[in-house]
Amino acid sequence: MDKKFYNNLTVSSAPHLVTSLDTQKTMMWVLLALIPSLLVSTYVFGPRVILLTAVCIASSMFFEWIYEKLMKKPNTVMDLSAAVTGTLIAFNVPANFPILMAIFGCGVAIIIVKQLYGGLGRNFANPAIVARIVLLVSFATQMTTWPVARTMVPLMGGADVVTGATPLAILKETPIEALGSAKLPSIMELLLGTVGGSMGEVSAFALILGGLILMWKKIISPATPVAFIGTVFVIAFIYYAANGVDNALYMACFHICAGGVMLGAIFMATDYVTSPIMPLGKVIMGIGCGLFTMIIRLFAGYPEGVSFSILLMNIITPLIDMLCIRLAYKGGAK
Numbered sequence: 276m277d278k279k280f281y282n283n284l285t286v287s288s289a290p291h292l293v294t295s296l297d298t299q300k301t302m303m304w305v306l307l308a309l310i311p312s313l314l315v316s317t318y319v320f321g322p323r324v325i326l327l328t329a330v331c332i333a334s335s336m337f338f339e340w341i342y343e344k345l346m347k348k349p350n351t352v353m354d355l356s357a358a359v360t361g362t363l364i365a366f367n368v369p370a371n372f373p374i375l376m377a378i379f380g381c382g383v384a385i386i387i388v389k390q391l392y393g394g395l396g397r398n399f400a401n402p403a404i405v406a407r408i409v410l411l412v413s414f415a416t417q418m419t420t421w422p423v424a425r426t427m428v429p430l431m432g433g434a435d436v437v438t439g440a441t442p443l444a445i446l447k448e449t450p451i452e453a454l455g456s457a458k459l460p461s462i463m464e465l466l467l468g469t470v471g472g473s474m475g476e477v478s479a480f481a482l483i484l485g486g487l488i489l490m491w492k493k494i495i496s497p498a499t500p501v502a503f504i505g506t507v508f509v510i511a512f513i514y515y516a517a518n519g520v521d522n523a524l525y526m527a528c529f530h531i532c533a534g535g536v537m538l539g540a541i542f543m544a545t546d547y548v549t550s551p552i553m554p555l556g557k558v559i560m561g562i563g564c565g566l567f568t569m570i571i572r573l574f575a576g577y578p579e580g581v582s583f584s585i586l587l588m589n590i591i592t593p594l595i596d597m598l599c600i601r602l603a604y605k606g607g608a609k
Contacts, residue, residue, distance in 0.1 A: 298395070302355035304492050305542070308485035309362055312538075315467075315481045316474035320370035320422055324474055328365040330374055334381040335361030342390045356395050360384050363403035366475030366538060367582070368410065371422045376414050380406040400589040401546045407582050419444075421471040441472040442533040447578035451518050454526070462525065465532035475538035479531075486541035495545040498554060502561025503540035503568075504531050510569040535581035536568065549589040553599035560595065563588045 317324045339357040343350050351357075364380050384402035392398045411418045421441050442460050449459075460470050468478025475482070489495045512527035520526060530536070544550060544564050551560050564584045571580025588595075 298354040298356065301494055302359050304489065304494050305359050306355065306362060308488040309366070309542070311481035311484045312366065312475065312478055313362075315478040316366075316370065319468050319477050320474070324365075324370050327368070327370060327372065327374070327377060328362060328474075331365040331377055331381055332358045332361035334378045335364070335385050338382050338385040339390065342386055343394075346390075348394070351395060354395065357385055357389075360389070360402045360406075363475075363538075363542060364406050366542075367403060367407040367473055367535070368418065369421050369473055371420065372417055373414075376410065376417060379413075380410045383409050396548055398548055400586055401543050401549050404543055404582050404585050404589070408586060411582075421473075423471055441476065441578070442470055442529070443472075443572070443578040446529070446533075447572075451515075451520065454515075454520055454522070459529065460533075462528050462532060465529070470533075472534070475542075476534055479537045482537040482541055486537075489541070489545075495541070496554070496557055498557035499544050499550060499561040499564075500540040502558045503544055503564045504536060504561075506562050506565025507531050507536055507569055510565065510573075514569075514573060530569070530572070534572075534579050539564065539568075539581040539585055544585050544588070549592055551592055551595045551599065553596060553603060555602065556592075556595045556599040559599070560588050560592070563591075 313324065313328060335357040336352050340350065340352045342348075343352075361381055364377065364384060368377060368380070384406035388400060388402040388405045389395065389398045421444075442465065445459060464470055466478070466480040468481065470477060486495070486500060490497050508527045508531050511530040512523050515523040515526040540561070544560060551557055564581070567584030567587055568580040571577055571583055577583075
């Protein structure tokens with residue numbers, strides 16, 4: 276076959292829509308959409324947030340560059356996908372997380388999850404999600420030692436108080452019959468971000484703002500985030516109402532605003548490479564993520580389940596695509 280003709284038949288990795296956006300511009304918009312959360316995190320936890328984010332971005336881009344250099348592959352650092360991965364890793368760890376451990380997580384994400392599987396478009400799971408899970412398993416103490424928001428220090432006994440529990444950790448330790456007297460943060464505190472947790476957990480409002488930017492630019496579909504958040508809300512409301520909790524509506528809102536639901540639903544479950552292509556598949560992805568998240572939160576030992584749920588749905592994404600394609604084109608099969 277003529278080589279020129281063969282090259283015309285080569286199909287690149289997703290996305291395949293013909294628009295004015297290329298990979299670099301898409302990743303640039305994702306980075307811009309994360310800025311509101313970065314600013315809130317810096318206000319809440321201090322300037323170390325900037326340092327940790329910069330280190331994760333630089334490490335991720337370096338690992339991608341050095342791997343491609345050693346393997347004599349085309350350089351893809353400037354498509355900014357590694358920068359997005361580094362930013363998301365920083366958003367998934369505490370602001371006081373050790374720098375060397377964060378660099379290790381970036382190496383796992385870029386080299387093992389992304390590059391060893393062929394680079395951008397070929398990874399089986401979201402690199403930042405896998406990195407977070409590896410860091411949680413490898414450095415459990417450091418990954419669960421959360422700095423207290425600077426605005427909360429005077430209320431908790433002064434400047435000597437530097438670490439505290441996240442809202443989900445407090446909820447996990449509180450028996451369901453004692454929820455009425457539990458000292459859980461208000462929905463407004465969760466929306467504004469004056470709570471403990473990782474950078475990607477502190478402000479639901481900032482993450483929603485970033486999501487609206489991405490939807491406005493048509494970079495992500497609202498199907499997966501809405502299905503994810505809606506599933507978490509419905510399951511939480513039904514669970515607490517069935518158990519006789521008076522403030523079931525508050526608890527449902529608490530579950531969608533606390534932890535990593537907003538970050539996972541908007542910025543990680545919508546990843547082009549590891550999420551379904553078909554519209555119905557995107558809805559199934561969101562429902563599955565919400566279902567697994569709530570199963571882990573309500574019945575498992577971990578207070579948070581977003582990362583595990585997204586990883587599980589990433590693994591079965593090819594099956595979801597196969598199902599949705601068969602449903603959409605079943606008439607043609609005959």
